[in-house]
Amino acid sequence: MAAMPLGGCGDRASTDATVADDAAVAAEPAASAASLAAELGLEAEEVRAILGLGGRLEPLGPEPTNRVATDATAAVLGQRLFFDTRLSGDGSVSCATCHEPGRAFTDGLAIAEGLGTGTRNTPTILDAAHQRWFTWDGRADSLWSQALQPMERPHEMGSTRTGIVRAVLGDPELRREYEAVFGSAPDAAWLENLPERARPVPQAPDDPEAVAWSGLSEGDRLQVDEAFANIGKAMAAYQRRLTGGELPLDRFVRGLREGDRTLTAALDARELAGLRLFVGKAGCIDCHDGPLLSDGEFHAIGAPQVGGGMPSDAGRYLGVDIVKADGFNAASRWSDAPRSERALQTMRLARTPETWGRFRTPSLRQVAATPPYMHAGQLPDLAAVVRFYSTLEGATILDHHQETVLAPLGLDEAEVEALVAFLETLRGEGGDPALLGPPALD
Ligand code: HEC
Ligand code: HEC
Structure with a gap:
């Protein structure tokens, strides 16, 4: 895994409650948890990385720019x-x-x-x-x-x-x-x-x-x-009320923290091998981190283009212009908090050449349920995604000035299967069924 050029993203913003809480939940596991970790064959570094995934999505905080957000x-x-x-x-x-x-x-x-x-x-x-x-x-x-x-x-x-x-x-x-x-x-x-x-x-x-x-x-x-x-x-x-519910991964993380085997049983041996690759050798966690499995940042990973050729979608480069010019952005007169932190972050955004071709790291919380993948649906299934990261075959630009963001992982077949098996578990139990259609008229 090559070093990632994370600097230069002018819009880093871990404002989310879920992100802010990472530090708290990533604390050292309790003593009983240490023996469970050993039983599962996890190294201390892996345990730390896995606990950093949180174990649940924290409730949403207030959203001052929308006064009816919780109404x-x-x-x-x-x-x-x-x-x-x-x-x-x-x-x-x-x-x-x-x-x-x-x-x-x-x-x-x-x-x-x-x-x-x-x-x-x-x-x-x-x-x-x-x-x-x-x-x-x-x-x-x-x-x-x-x-x-x-x-x-x-x-x-x-x-x-x-x-x-x-x-x-x-x-x-x-x-x-x-x-x-x-x-x-x-x-x-x-x-x-x-x-x-x-x-x-x-x-x-x-x-x-x-x-x-x-x-x-x-x-x-x-x-x-x-x-x-x-x-x-x-x-x-x-x-805001649409949540995908709990993941087997959430239960696993909590079980690891609390030393609870019934919870860590949420992932079987192969899925756990995949999780270990995810937080370890495969380096996925460098970008897909925290309870959302996203750093909320923009990266160019060089996902292959449909039909080959060079990419034409400028991604974040134009996204910055659009959000700054948006007459309804957080700093606009229609915002209920035009001087909020959210608004200030928008005003501070700057478009720089490095942002060309970058896309937001997607959350992976529902990824098993949402094929095809990538910003233009270029990859049909999770196996194709893992094979891409493994070989970088068909990769287009790898960030600005051809700087290396990703190196081919060179996973063997068993590793590909384990990582795919882990990704296949990323599908929530579903939220409130009453939200899945138009509400009845009373
Ligand atoms: C450098 C940051 C970075 C790393 C490291 C990384 N990803 Fe990604 N991932 C992204 C970005 C950015 C996208 C969206 C790219 C696009 O659409 O062009 C993405 C897309 C995906 C998608 C598609 C999701 C969807 O909804 O379409 C999956 C699945 C995925 N990554 C899994 C992984 C796995 C597994 C690994 C480790 C082998 C990994 N990623 C490593 C940043 C990263
Ligand atoms: C024609 C299909 C289509 C329709 C209709 C549509 N969307 Fe989307 N939606 C998309 C696509 C495609 C994207 C990604 C857009 C992009 O990146 O430029 C998206 C993105 C989003 C996102 C961003 C999710 C995230 O993770 O950032 C939200 C929220 C959303 N849509 C809500 C809505 C709402 C609300 C409506 C109705 C007012 C709507 N969409 C109508 C296709 C659609």
């Missing part, structure tokens, strides 16, 4: 909106079209398909609220601002903010819930006068949707944006 009514409204195809341009796509509850909130496709075909693979939403930056390139700095992006993107849901505000506030049931959470909304006459399709389109000022947007008064635009932001905040309140 139960907001979550019900958000749940309804998540499954509502009226929020798309032609009434055929909802968030759940790509984030299907039965597939761990992914779609099983290499590249997402909404009104058109995108360029990236759909990640799970389970436990995503624990992330610091959202999407593969971190183009959103909060869960609520992230939700606004697919709704207006032409190849995803292809709607516009005026269309969405009309759909939500024009529906009596949704309006009732919206007002219960956010207070009184603009009246029906105002809604009727809004253009059906209007949004700012910076690159194409002649676009009819951009023309319609400029035709609105400043006051109307602010009212539309406020309602649009609130819709994102309700969706975030729902998504």
Whole structure:
């Protein structure tokens, strides 16, 4: 494992409660635990690394930029909106079209398909609220601002903010819930006068949707944006409740800490051999660390391109620009805490050439349930992923200036199988079944 150029990521931010708690849970194991570790054949260094994985995802902390993040009514409204195809341009796509509850909130496709075909693979939403930056390139700095992006993107849901505000506030049931959470909304006459399709389109000022947007008064635009932001905040309140539940790995880590054999039995001998490779020789833990199995950072690992060739996706390089320019970011007027630490981190971000082609280390908590893999779904299954790390065959750029991030691991067949067996255990027991579809109307 070559040294990793972790410096130069200007956006390192272990703000998450789960990350902050690592130090506490990684303390030395109790004496009874030492004998269990010895029985399992684990070296002291391995024990330390494994305990660093936490043993559970800590409850989410407050999210000051979204004042309704923990509001139960907001979550019900958000749940309804998540499954509502009226929020798309032609009434055929909802968030759940790509984030299907039965597939761990992914779609099983290499590249997402909404009104058109995108360029990236759909990640799970389970436990995503624990992330610091959202999407593969971190183009959103909060869960609520992230939700606004697919709704207006032409190849995803292809709607516009005026269309969405009309759909939500024009529906009596949704309006009732919206007002219960956010207070009184603009009246029906105002809604009727809004253009059906209007949004700012910076690159194409002649676009009819951009023309319609400029035709609105400043006051109307602010009212539309406020309602649009609130819709994102309700969706975030729902998504924060989507957890994948406990992993066998969580039980194993707690068992190792507490010296409890019934808990360490959660992994069999081959899976444990895979975990040892993960934290040891294979060096996976250098990036896939902590309870989320992600450092929340951006790296270029040179994942192969579909059909070969050089990569064209700039990843974090453009992600930084997008999040800084986002009118709904944590520092914007629509944030409920525009001077919070979250906001300051966004303002401090700088785009540097090194960030070209980097993607966020994905969480591996649900990885067994979410094929295919990598930002463009390039690798069909976990065996292909492990073989890639083992040989680096087909690798494209390995970080900027060809600096080596990864070296081929040269795993033998038994090691490949053990590592795959361990990765196959990474699938939660599932969260609350009541969150897997639209809520019943009362
Ligand atoms: C057309 C398919 C599609 C639709 C519709 C869609 N998404 Fe996504 N979602 C994606 C893809 C693809 C990504 C990764 C985007 C990227 O990296 O550029 C993503 C990323 C995300 C993430 C980031 C997860 C993380 O770990 O950072 C969240 C949260 C999310 N979507 C929520 C939503 C919500 C809420 C909606 C509805 C408003 C929605 N999505 C609609 C495909 C879709
Ligand atoms: C240098 C940091 C780093 C190391 C070390 C690393 N990974 Fe990754 N991993 C990443 C990044 C970044 C991605 C996303 C890359 C992309 O999409 O282009 C990723 C993607 C993955 C994925 C795909 C997940 C998904 O949802 O698509 C799996 C599985 C995975 N890694 C497992 C491993 C294993 C197993 C090891 C050890 C053999 C390992 N990783 C080592 C950073 C790392």
